[in-house]
Amino acid sequence: MVLGPRKQRRELSLLQLLPNFLTVGAICAGLTAIRFAAIGRFDLSVGLIVLAAMLDGLDGRLARLLKSVSEIGAELDSLADFLNFGVAPALTIYFWALQDSRSLGWIAVLVYAVCCVMRLARFNVGNRAEAEDKPKVGGFVGVPSPAGALLVLLPLLYDRLYGGIIPVPTAIVIFWLIFSGLLMISRLPTPSLKSARIYAENVKFVVLGFVALVAALLTYPWATLVGMDLAYLACLVWAWWVHRRRKAKES
Numbered sequence: 001m002v003l004g005p006r007k008q009r010r011e012l013s014l015l016q017l018l019p020n021f022l023t024v025g026a027i028c029a030g031l032t033a034i035r036f037a038a039i040g041r042f043d044l045s046v047g048l049i050v051l052a053a054m055l056d057g058l059d060g061r062l063a064r065l066l067k068s069v070s071e072i073g074a075e076l077d078s079l080a081d082f083l084n085f086g087v088a089p090a091l092t093i094y095f096w097a098l099q100d101s102r103s104l105g106w107i108a109v110l111v112y113a114v115c116c117v118m119r120l121a122r123f124n125v126g127n128r129a130e131a132e133d134k135p136k137v138g139g140f141v142g143v144p145s146p147a148g149a150l151l152v153l154l155p156l157l158y159d160r161l162y163g164g165i166i167p168v169p170t171a172i173v174i175f176w177l178i179f180s181g182l183l184m185i186s187r188l189p190t191p192s193l194k195s196a197r198i199y200a201e202n203v204k205f206v207v208l209g210f211v212a213l214v215a216a217l218l219t220y221p222w223a224t225l226v227g228m229d230l231a232y233l234a235c236l237v238w239a240w241w242v243h244r245r246r247k248a249k250e251s
Helices: 014-038 042-066 071-098 103-128 145-152 154-161 170-185 200-219 221-250
Strands: none
Touching (some): 042 071, 042 154, 071 103, 071 145, 103 145, 103 170, 154 170, 154 221
16 A cells, blocks of 8 residues: 655644634624623623724734734634624614614614625625725725724713713614614725824824823723714715715716
8 A cells, every 4th residue: 555645734833823812812802792781781891892893903913914814814803803893782782772672673783783794795705806895095995894883882882971861862773773884884985094104203103192092991981982983983074075076076
């Protein structure tokens, strides 16, 4: 019996697995966020969704830095995004405000979650084929799922900021769920930090700004998150206005 050449086993350093560890950690954060939302611990639920968004921003960049990008890692990241930014925030809003709204609240949850998975599917197809949703000079097409998750939490963040003094009407919450989902699958041009460029001498100011943001999140989490949401909405309006003017000039 003649044996063929033995297949050489590929070796990986544990450091190259770190991006996948971060992705799995984000999945655990998203699942735990759902658990805490189900028992009414909405503060912890929001905190874990924000943590998942931070981990999502790190894993891809770390994979490229360590040259450990893989198809499995990409699929794992996409599944994690659907859980963390499609399912977890929608269920958090449902447990917080929509359990008494009968079927309308659940329909809004389904619409948002399906919009999120459609957004991710479009992004994945774009990466593999025409890369139409890759960050270009102008940014993304449609609101990215992490940004959509933070936007959809805005009514809850507002309620926590003002201690429920002025309750958010259920109809507004339902509308905001659906509207946030539609923003993700829209053709609206949206900004991307990946396309931002700064001069080397200004790096110190960016680092100081990041430190200030982290300090604000730890000290005044609700006000900071509401401010970030409102600033992002203003960026969306600005991007839409610029895009509309450009289209008008071309026509």
